[in-house]
Amino acid sequence: MVVDHHHASVNGTELHYVSAGTDGTPVLLVHGFPESWWTFRGLIPLLAQRHRVFAPDLRGFGDSAPAAVDHDSATAAQDLAALIEHLDVGPVHLVGQDISGPTTFRVAATRPELVRSLTAIETGLPGYGLEQLADVAWHIRALATPDVPDLFFAGRERALIAHLTPFAGEDLDAFTAAYTRPGGFSGAAGLYRSLLTEAEEIRALDRLKQPVLTIGGSSGDFTATAFRHKADVTEVVLDGTGHYLALEAPDRLAEALLPFFAR
Numbered sequence: 001m002v003v004d005h006h007h008a009s010v011n012g013t014e015l016h017y018v019s020a021g022t023d024g025t026p027v028l029l030v031h032g033f034p035e036s037w038w039t040f041r042g043l044i045p046l047l048a049q050r051h052r053v054f055a056p057d058l059r060g061f062g063d064s065a066p067a068a069v070d071h072d073s074a075t076a077a078q079d080l081a082a083l084i085e086h087l088d089v090g091p092v093h094l095v096g097q098d099i100s101g102p103t104t105f106r107v108a109a110t111r112p113e114l115v116r117s118l119t120a121i122e123t124g125l126p127g128y129g130l131e132q133l134a135d136v137a138w139h140i141r142a143l144a145t146p147d148v149p150d151l152f153f154a155g156r157e158r159a160l161i162a163h164l165t166p167f168a169g170e171d172l173d174a175f176t177a178a179y180t181r182p183g184g185f186s187g188a189a190g191l192y193r194s195l196l197t198e199a200e201e202i203r204a205l206d207r208l209k210q211p212v213l214t215i216g217g218s219s220g221d222f223t224a225t226a227f228r229h230k231a232d233v234t235e236v237v238l239d240g241t242g243h244y245l246a247l248e249a250p251d252r253l254a255e256a257l258l259p260f261f262a263r
Helices: 045-047 073-087 096-112 128-134 138-144 148-152 157-164 169-180 187-193 199-204 222-227 250-263
Strands: 004-011 014-021 026-030 052-056 093-099 115-121 211-217 231-235
Touching: 004 096, 004 169, 014 073, 014 115, 026 045, 026 096, 026 231, 045 052, 045 096, 045 199, 045 250, 052 073, 052 187, 052 211, 073 187, 093 096, 093 148, 096 115, 096 187, 115 250, 128 138, 128 187, 148 187, 157 250, 199 250, 211 222, 222 231
Parallel strands: 026 052, 026 093, 093 115, 115 211, 211 231
Antiparallel strands: 004 014, 014 052
16 A cells, blocks of 8 residues: 655644545545554555545544643544645545544534535444443543543553454554554543533534435444434445454445445
């Protein structure tokens, strides 16, 4: 995979992103946790044959600048909107996976002129069930609790990622390197804290007018059920897959995305 690496100073922070492809409508791929842009390494070349593709590290993740203690999905959404404006490529096909669901939804809802379509992969929305995952996924409350990531996860990043995911080999190496950087958990901590408190804000945002695609893996129709409250959705479920679809099933994911983008 050949990508170009860049840094952009936007919205008071510095974001790292990669790009590939020279033709077609632009696509912005946004990762979840415990991920970085690297999660799209198999998907990018499949999309770049027909599209200009961009994949950032969110604030507080990977090679982007660390996040402050008050970081939240509203700030992350402002970062992405500023990045799209910096790239001068809008409107984009915006794709969010896992914890980036609320962030990408906010961009589509508050800056609709920047978003051609929205795709939500294995995610959800606070106010419509996503925050309930904190009752069963211990790492959400752990990361959302001040000082816990630094106290308990520092020096154990590889073991944590291996415990939470099926990542191995060079993928596990890449994500471990991303989270061992100073402030490596700051973005995730902010987004998980936000997830537990932003239900009313998400409910208050307008229903989306853009085309919306939801793609489920191991969670089935969880993503579609949430987004139907805020949009008319086209639903795809990739049976037999897990949660981290961009790494686990890039071919099948591209088969779902490309026809949707073409429409």
